[in-house]
Amino acid sequence: xxxxxxxxxxxxxxxxxxxxxxxxxxxxxxxxxxxxxxxxxxxxxxxxxxxxxxxxxxxxxxxx
Amino acid sequence: xxxxxxxxxxxxxxxxxxxxxxxxxxxxxxxxxxxxxxxxxxxxxxxxxxxxxxxxxxxxxxxxxxxxxxxxxxxxxxxxxxxxxxxxxxxxxxxxxxxxxxxxxxxxxxxxxxxxxxxxxxxxxxxxxxxxxxxxxxxxxxxxxxxxxxxxxxxxxxxxxxxxxxxxxxxxxxxxxxxxxxxxxxxxxxxxxxxxxxxxxxxxxxxxxxxxxxxxxxxxxxxxxxxxxxxxxxxxxxxxxxxxxxxxxxxxxxxxxxx
Numbered sequence: 001x002x003x004x005x006x007x008x009x010x011x012x013x014x015x016x017x018x019x020x021x022x023x024x025x026x027x028x029x030x031x032x033x034x035x036x037x038x039x040x041x042x043x044x045x046x047x048x049x050x051x052x053x054x055x056x057x058x059x060x061x062x063x064x
Numbered sequence: 065x066x067x068x069x070x071x072x073x074x075x076x077x078x079x080x081x082x083x084x085x086x087x088x089x090x091x092x093x094x095x096x097x098x099x100x101x102x103x104x105x106x107x108x109x110x111x112x113x114x115x116x117x118x119x120x121x122x123x124x125x126x127x128x129x130x131x132x133x134x135x136x137x138x139x140x141x142x143x144x145x146x147x148x149x150x151x152x153x154x155x156x157x158x159x160x161x162x163x164x165x166x167x168x169x170x171x172x173x174x175x176x177x178x179x180x181x182x183x184x185x186x187x188x189x190x191x192x193x194x195x196x197x198x199x200x201x202x203x204x205x206x207x208x209x210x211x212x213x214x215x216x217x218x219x220x221x222x223x224x225x226x227x228x229x230x231x232x233x234x235x236x237x238x239x240x241x242x243x244x245x246x247x248x249x250x251x252x253x254x255x256x257x258x259x260x261x262x263x264x265x266x267x268x269x270x271x272x273x274x275x276x277x278x279x280x281x282x283x284x285x286x287x288x289x290x291x292x293x294x295x296x297x298x299x300x301x302x303x304x305x306x307x308x309x310x311x312x313x314x315x316x317x318x319x320x321x322x323x
Contacts, residue, residue, distance in 0.1 A: 002108060002109060002110065002111060002112075003108070009107075012118040012119070012121065013112065013117045013118035013119075014117070014118070015117060015118045015119035015121075015183055017179075018119055018122065018179045018180065018182060018183050019118060019119065019121050019122055019179075021179045022122045022125055022126065022175070022176040022179040022180065023122075023125055025172065025175050025176070025179075026125045026129065026172050026175075026176065029168050029171070029172060030168075030278075030281060033164070033165065033168055033285055034281075034284070034285050034288065037285050037288040037289045037292070038288055040289070040292050041288055041289070041291055041292040041295075044292045044295050044296055045295065045308065048295060048296075048299050048304070048308055049308040049309070051299075052305055052308055052309055053309075056309070
């Protein structure tokens with residue numbers, strides 16, 4: 001282990017803002033993008049399945 | 065052996081969709097594994113740099129993101145060329161799925177570059193050849209997305225986007241060799257095929273693992289996005305109808321609402 005203490009680690013020898021500003025933005029985007037992509041996939045599945053059920057209903061003329 | 069895989073078969077969206085679904089968790093696992101190793105080496109094990117102090121640690125995200133920003137564009141151009149040559153449906157979908165992740169890594173490359181440039185050079189941004197050509201890459205990605213989304217017919221959108229992607233690929237060697245061709249403020253390559261690495265071994269391994277993590281991440285997230293695009297574009301086909309009505313992955317929610 002390279003660091004003596006956790007505050008040393010956060011301080012990054014005076015470069016804390018720059019190092020954590022870089023890692024922070026990278027982490028933020030790399031968490032947000034998969035979340036958005038997965039949500040988009042779920043929404044497409046939900047919407048298309050709903051449309052298909054609606055089409056099936058009108059075709060069979062089922063009244064429920 | 066792997067050569068016996070029938071690639072042609074998996075170029076059909078109906079075969080590619082379930083295959084991608086099976087592969088995605090594995091790529092997430094690899095991304096997490098490589099990411100933990102890379103960050104552990106880069107942030108906790110690697111010693112300080114004698115010139116740049118602890119500020120050099122930005123390299124562990126900056127280099128991987130920059131490599132991915134260029135690599136994703138090359139892959140996008142590759143799919144574009146396949147699409148134009150063979151008129152395959154999947155290629156346009158893959159190019160469309162790749163572009164947003166390309167934007168992400170190009171932005172991360174520029175952002176971390178700015179956060180590195182400020183303490184080392186005293187400026188967030190300079191119109192240096194490396195940085196300017198990377199900024200043009202960002203505009204190429206955004207231009208690709210804007211162009212393909214502006215055209216309603218997906219096949220026409222694919223073709224227009226493919227042309228843009230192929231013309232823009234000329235920018236990739238410009239970015240890569242800019243530090244050689246011009247006198248740039250940006251430092252030269254940390255890793256080169258001819259000279260090997262100019263870094264300490266432990267730093268190099270940390271950087272390579274971080275880059276590998278980003279690579280696996282890219283595959284996982286692009287496959288996720290591609291699956292959505294495939295369903296959307298193939299929604300009138302029988303296989304999508306069967307998939308969505310038989311599996312009914314959202315049925316519990318729909319039933320709950322109906323009650």
